[in-house]
Amino acid sequence: RDRAVEMAREAVEAAPAGIRALLRAVGRVAEEEGVAVYAVGGFVRDLLLGRPNLDFDIVVEGDGIAFAHTLARELGGRVQEVPRFGTAHIYLEPDDPALPSRIDVATARREFYEHAAALPRVEHADLHEDLYRRDFSINAMAIRLGSSGPSGLIDFFGGLKDLAAGQVRILHTLSFVEDPTRLIRAVRFAHRYGFRLEPETEACARAAVAEGFLARVSRERLRNELLLLLQEQGCGGALQMLAELGVLEALLPGVPLDPEVQGLVDAVDGLVEAEPELCRLSQLWLVKLLVLLHRLPLSAGVAAVKRLRLKRAENQACLQVLAGWRIAHDLMVAPHADAASIVAALAEWPAEGLLLLVLLGGGERVAAYWREWRHVRLEINGADVQALGVPAGPRVGRILQRVLSARLSGDAPDRETQLALARRFAAQEE
Numbered sequence: 025r026d027r028a029v030e031m032a033r034e035a036v037e038a039a040p041a042g043i044r045a046l047l048r049a050v051g052r053v054a055e056e057e058g059v060a061v062y063a064v065g066g067f068v069r070d071l072l073l074g075r076p077n078l079d080f081d082i083v084v085e086g087d088g089i090a091f092a093h094t095l096a097r098e099l100g101g102r103v104q105e106v107p108r109f110g111t112a113h114i115y116l117e118p119d120d121p122a123l124p125s126r127i128d129v130a131t132a133r134r135e136f137y138e139h140a141a142a143l144p145r146v147e148h149a150d151l152h153e154d155l156y157r158r159d160f161s162i163n164a165m166a167i168r169l170g171s172s173g174p175s176g177l178i179d180f181f182g183g184l185k186d187l188a189a190g191q192v193r194i195l196h197t198l199s200f201v202e203d204p205t206r207l208i209r210a211v212r213f214a215h216r217y218g219f220r221l222e223p224e225t226e227a228c229a230r231a232a233v234a235e236g237f238l239a240r241v242s243r244e245r246l247r248n249e250l251l252l253l254l255q256e257q258g259c260g261g262a263l264q265m266l267a268e269l270g271v272l273e274a275l276l277p278g279v280p281l282d283p284e285v286q287g288l289v290d291a292v293d294g295l296v297e298a299e300p301e302l303c304r305l306s307q308l309w310l311v312k313l314l315v316l317l318h319r320l321p322l323s324a325g326v327a328a329v330k331r332l333r334l335k336r337a338e339n340q341a342c343l344q345v346l347a348g349w350r351i352a353h354d355l356m357v358a359p360h361a362d363a364a365s366i367v368a369a370l371a372e373w374p375a376e377g378l379l380l381l382v383l384l385g386g387g388e389r390v391a392a393y394w395r396e397w398r399h400v401r402l403e404i405n406g407a408d409v410q411a412l413g414v415p416a417g418p419r420v421g422r423i424l425q426r427v428l429s430a431r432l433s434g435d436a437p438d439r440e441t442q443l444a445l446a447r448r449f450a451a452q453e454e
């Protein structure tokens with residue numbers, strides 16, 4: 025136990041100064057208010073691993089909402105209450121980017137749990153109940169906060185041992201049955217920290233998949249967890265692990281996860297250096313999703329996207345790219361680039377679709393399109409073509425397109441030459 029306290033102290037000491045000050049401030053308010061307050065969950069896990077985590081969750085043994093108000097006054101934040109759950113969010117505007125902009129405050133109080141009488145008698149019964157509802161031992165630790173630093177690490181379920189052993193372990197054998205999204209979460213954490221699934225946990229995971237429990241979960245919850253997983257750096261290995269457990273097939277039926285697709289997924293995060301602007305305009309998880317889906321027959325890809333219930337714009341982008349990437353890709357790798365056709369094909373494409381083409385070997389032409397070709401405008405327009413005697417209609421567009429093609433290859437740099445070309449094309453088209 026002393027060792028655990030020592031470890032908590034060491035972990036806090038190693039944290040950035042701003043985080044240490046924040047933890048002390050929370051501890052001070054807790055002591056003044058006479059309530060026990062704990063940092064919990066992912067924040068504690070990452071503190072012990074020496075990794076930054078800006079999701080600061082605290083649990084109060086007492087009235088969490090009242091505590092949130094007092095703490096917010098102390099820190100200069102704004103409170104949003106969720107009375108039904110006895111929770112509150114404190115919104116802060118820190119100058120220091122290493123500090124959280126939101127603190128989630130939960131209440132651990134026996135009256136929130138109907139079946140409290142059935143609880144085993146343990147010290148901190150309320151906190152125990154709160155932590156027992158969590159997913160994995162490494163996410164179910166708490167650090168008690170005091171004015172002079174942490175006064176203890178609470179580790180009912182052996183999280184510290186699992187952190188040291190590098191394993192993700194569920195708290196009870198029905199955990200995946202109770203909430204099958206934990207199957208995806210387990211893989212996400214294992215991948216992120218280079219951990220394995222503890223053998224009994226893995227057996228429970230396989231059993232839950234075999235029983236088809238994923239089908240019971242709402243599509244939205246599955247989608248949310250899949251997105252979180254796709255947001256992890258280099259998540260190809262995580263997808264492989266999902267595939268191996270049979271979870272991927274339930275999420276994205278038919279997706280081929282061969283080494284090539286896995287390699288492409290892993291290459292997505294590396295695009296930030298080659299194509300910073302396109303990456304800034306993109307959601308990289310969406311690019312990874314497109315990589316996973318692009319090889320499926322179109323109807324299967326479309327069905328997979330629909331199942332995910334993405335937001336409108338994301339859904340639209342996926343469908344557009346899945347339907348058009350083959351033609352666009354052919355243009356990217358054809359021996360001679362017809363810049364005007366490329367401009368026409370890519371004009372309405374989302375940035376994510378352009379990044380897919382970069383990954384598939386079209387980097388050079390995508391770069392030329394993005395930095396150069398799409399900005400090029402002709403010095404003549406439809407009215408000029410009509411003035412040459414071409415009636416309004418699709419012919420005008422075709423002629424302009426051919427002139428643009430010449431302009432992009434450097435053959436028609438000014439209005440004069442463009443008009444001459446338009447005249448020639450009009451004559452040819454008659």
Ligand code: ATP
Pocket residue numbers: 065066067077079157158159160163164203205206
């Ligand atoms: P990240 O570092 O990715 O934010 P996190 O551990 O903070 O990871 P969240 O999804 O923000 O993960 O969840 C916060 C905490 O809530 C977790 O540490 C875990 O204790 C608990 N939790 C979240 N989702 C579940 C779940 N499906 N079942 C049980 N506990 C959960």
